[in-house]
Amino acid sequence: MSTVKPSKSEPSCATCDAGAANQDANLAAANESTQNTSASGLPVAILPIFEPNQQPAPSAAEDVLDPSTFIPPSSLACTPRIVIEFCDRCRWLHRATWIQTELLLTFPLPTIQAITLVPRNSPETGGRFRVWLVSTNSAGVAGDSDEPKPELLWDRKTQGGFPELKDLKQRVRDRVQPSLSLGHSDKKAVEDKSS
Numbered sequence: 237m238s239t240v241k242p243s244k245s246e247p248s249c250a251t252c253d254a255g256a257a258n259q260d261a262n263l264a265a266a267n268e269s270t271q272n273t274s275a276s277g278l279p280v281a282i283l284p285i286f287e288p289n290q291q292p293a294p295s296a297a298e299d300v301l302d303p304s305t306f307i308p309p310s311s312l313a314c315t316p317r318i319v320i321e322f323c324d325r326c327r328w329l330h331r332a333t334w335i336q337t338e339l340l341l342t343f344p345l346p347t348i349q350a351i352t353l354v355p356r357n358s359p360e361t362g363g364r365f366r367v368w369l370v371s372t373n374s375a376g377v378a379g380d381s382d383e384p385k386p387e388l389l390w391d392r393k394t395q396g397g398f399p400e401l402k403d404l405k406q407r408v409r410d411r412v413q414p415s416l417s418l419g420h421s422d423k424k425a426v427e428d429k430s431s
Contacts, residue, residue: 314349315384316371316412323364324355331398335367342405347413365392367404369411387411 299305320336322328336351356364368386389407390399402421409416 309350316348316369317350317352318348318389318408319352319354319368319370319386321354321356321361321364321366321368323362324357326363328365329353329355331365335399335401335404338401339405339408342418343408343412343416347416348408363393365398366390367399369408371412 297305298307318336318339320332322332332353332355336353339348339351366388367390369389370384370386372384389411390404392398402418405418405421409418
């Protein structure tokens with residue numbers, strides 16, 4: 237079986253690097269406690285045997301270097317989540333990814349579990365740009381499924397254009413974390429109410 241080697245040029249995460257350093261320190265400590273001496277009197281470390289470039293699996297269920305053991309995320313478990321549905325023929329991918337990025341920065345985990353982009357490319361979906369919220373608090377359940385019914389937060393055709401980011405963030409915030417302050421996005425709304 238061949239294993240995929242992580243690239244040395246890939247950016248790394250400080251949290252992941254710290255976990256790997258702790259794992260290396262634990263391995264070194266285990267090796268120190270099991271040192272023997274050779275016939276010449278020099279210390280010899282007894283190391284666990286792994287294939288080249290293979291690390292011990294963090295759990296029995298998933299080996300980080302063996303794709304056959306990867307466990308895909310469950311879409312049912314990822315709530316609340318946002319779905320951005322857009323017309324690909326209208327070239328709205330960049331707008332959808334910009335909104336996705338802004339929402340992820342404003343509502344990091346665990347507030348929003350996932351934001352999914354759904355490109356549409358048929359005559360029936362021409363000009364579509366919709367933002368949906370799927371949460372355990374969504375009203376109603378569709379059919380016999382355990383899947384919560386998505387709530388429409390924005391539709392370009394019925395609301396006369398693309399969402400202002402401030403308005404969309406306020407709609408998401410009001411449903412998933414009402415106590416959250418949106419900083420400068422809330423200030424204008426407060427000023428308008430006072431006039």
